[in-house]
Amino acid sequence: MNRLFLNIFSLLLALLVIFISLFLLKDEIFDYFTTSLKETQQKTVSLQSDLETGKIVLFGSSELLIYPNQKFLPQNYFNNDLKLPLRAQGNEGQQTFVIMSQLAACDNQIVRENAKVVVLLSPSWFTGSSDNGLTMPKFLEFMYPGMMNKLYFESDTNDKYRYLISDYIQKNISLIKDPTFVYKYPLNILEEDYLNNEIKKFIIQNFDDENIDLKLVNYIKPVLNYDELKVKAKTIETPTSNNSFGVNSEYYSKYIEPEIAKNNFPFSIIIPPEIDKNQEFQDFLVLLDFLKSYKIKPLFIMQDLNPYVFAKNREEANNLMGLIKLKVLEHNFEYMDMWTYKKDDYEMGTLTDIVHLGELGWVKVNEKIIEHFMK
Numbered sequence: 536m537n538r539l540f541l542n543i544f545s546l547l548l549a550l551l552v553i554f555i556s557l558f559l560l561k562d563e564i565f566d567y568f569t570t571s572l573k574e575t576q577q578k579t580v581s582l583q584s585d586l587e588t589g590k591i592v593l594f595g596s597s598e599l600l601i602y603p604n605q606k607f608l609p610q611n612y613f614n615n616d617l618k619l620p621l622r623a624q625g626n627e628g629q630q631t632f633v634i635m636s637q638l639a640a641c642d643n644q645i646v647r648e649n650a651k652v653v654v655l656l657s658p659s660w661f662t663g664s665s666d667n668g669l670t671m672p673k674f675l676e677f678m679y680p681g682m683m684n685k686l687y688f689e690s691d692t693n694d695k696y697r698y699l700i701s702d703y704i705q706k707n708i709s710l711i712k713d714p715t716f717v718y719k720y721p722l723n724i725l726e727e728d729y730l731n732n733e734i735k736k737f738i739i740q741n742f743d744d745e746n747i748d749l750k751l752v753n754y755i756k757p758v759l760n761y762d763e764l765k766v767k768a769k770t771i772e773t774p775t776s777n778n779s780f781g782v783n784s785e786y787y788s789k790y791i792e793p794e795i796a797k798n799n800f801p802f803s804i805i806i807p808p809e810i811d812k813n814q815e816f817q818d819f820l821v822l823l824d825f826l827k828s829y830k831i832k833p834l835f836i837m838q839d840l841n842p843y844v845f846a847k848n849r850e851e852a853n854n855l856m857g858l859i860k861l862k863v864l865e866h867n868f869e870y871m872d873m874w875t876y877k878k879d880d881y882e883m884g885t886l887t888d889i890v891h892l893g894e895l896g897w898v899k900v901n902e903k904i905i906e907h908f909m910k
Contacts, residue, residue, distance in 0.1 A: 579681040583641035585622045586650040589752045589831075591908055594634045595655035597627035598838065598891045605887075607768055607897035609904065617757050621904075628673035630660050632703070632818035635825050636678050639696040640686035649751065651908050652826070652833040655900075658840050658874065659890055660815045661855060662804050668814030671710040674703070683717045687725055696825060697722055756909035761902050768894035769884050780843035781883040783893075791844065791889075802889075803847035804840065806855055819859065823866050834907045835863045836871040836900060841889040842878045849876060871903045 585592055593609055606612065613621035634654060661667065686697060701722035711718055778787045794800045807813040826833050837856060842849065856874045863870040875881040887893035892900065
C-alpha cells in the first residue's frame with residue numbers, strides 16, 4: 536500500500552513539475568516549438584480570419600500572377616479601384632485538392648457562416664495525361680507546417696477530410712525530403728500523442744489571438760457600367776499584331792510559332808480515358824462535398840482554352856466541361872461558364888494567351904463576383 540501511495544505521489548509530483556515548468560518557461564517552450572511554425576502559422580491565421588470576416592477569397596492558380604499588372608485582375612481592381620477588400624489565394628499549380636486542404640485547415644462554424652469563396656477552375660487541370668491532379672511540391676507550398684498543424688490539432692473539420700489529406704501525404708511521402716513529424720506520421724499516430732497535441736493546440740491558439748480583428752466585411756454594391764468597362768478592357772489589352780487567334784504577340788512568337796514550324800498546330804486536348812481515373816475530377820468532387828456546409832454559396836468559374844489554338848478533340852473536352860458544370864449545379868452552387876465550344880462563341884480578348892484571362896475576361900469575372908456576393 537505504501538509503495539502504491541508512493542508511486543501515485545511521484546506521478547502527481549512529476550505532473551506538477553511539468554505544469555509549473557510549462558508556466559514558468561512558456562516563452563522558451565514557444566520558441567522551441569515555433570521556430571519553424573511562427574511565420575507559416577501567422578499566414579494560416581491570416582487566411583482563416585479573412586474567411587471568418589466574410590472577405591471575398593478568390594482561389595486560383597497561374598492566372599492570378601502571370602500578368603500581375605493587368606488593370607482588371609481582381610486583386611488589383613477590387614482593392615485599388617473599387618476600394619473593396621478581396622484576397623487572391625494561389626499561384627501556378629494550385630488545384631482543387633489543396634484548395635480543399637486549406638479550407639479544411641481553417642474550418643470552423645464562423646467560417647461556414649461567413650466565408651465568401653470563389654474558385655477559378657481551369658480546363659487544363661482536368662485534361663492532359665491520366666496522372667493529372669495535384670503535385671506534392673504544390674501541396675507542400677500551400678499546406679506548410681503552420682497549415683498542417685492547424686488542420687490536425689485545431690480545425691473543426693470532419694475527420695474524413697483530415698484522413699484524406701493524411702492518406703495523400705503518406706502515399707507521396709517518398710517525394711518529401713526530410714519530412715517533419717507532421718508529414719512523416721499518419722494522422723492516427725499523431726492523434727495518439729494527446730498531451731503533446733494539447734501543447735501544440737495551446738501554441739496555435741496563442742497565435743490565433745494575436746492582433747486579429749474579426750469585424751465582418753460588409754460590401755456595398757458599386758454602380759458600374761460594364762459595357763463601358765468592356766470597351767476599356769479591349770483598348771488597354773496589348774494588341775495582337777502577328778496572328779489572328781487573339782493571342783498576344785509575345786506569347787505567340789515564343790510558344791506558338793515554334794509549334795507551327797514543327798507541324799504541331801493546332802493543339803489537341805487530351806482527356807483521361809476514364810472519369811474515375813481523372814484524379815483532378817475526383818479531387819473536385821471532394822471539394823464540392825466539403826463546401827456543402829457553407830451558408831453562402833461558393834462561386835465556381837470555369838475558364839477557357841483558346842478554341843483557335845486548342846481545336847482538336849474539343850468535342851470530348853466539351854463533354855467533360857459539361858459534366859463539371861452539372862456537378863456544381865447539383866450542389867446548388869453558383870457557376871460561371873466561360874468555356875466555349877465553338878470558335879464563333881469566343882470573344883477575342885477574353886484570354887490574353889491560350890489559357891490565361893485577358894482584361895476583357897477579368898471584367899466579366901469581376902462582374903460575376905459582384906453580382907453574386909453583393910446583391
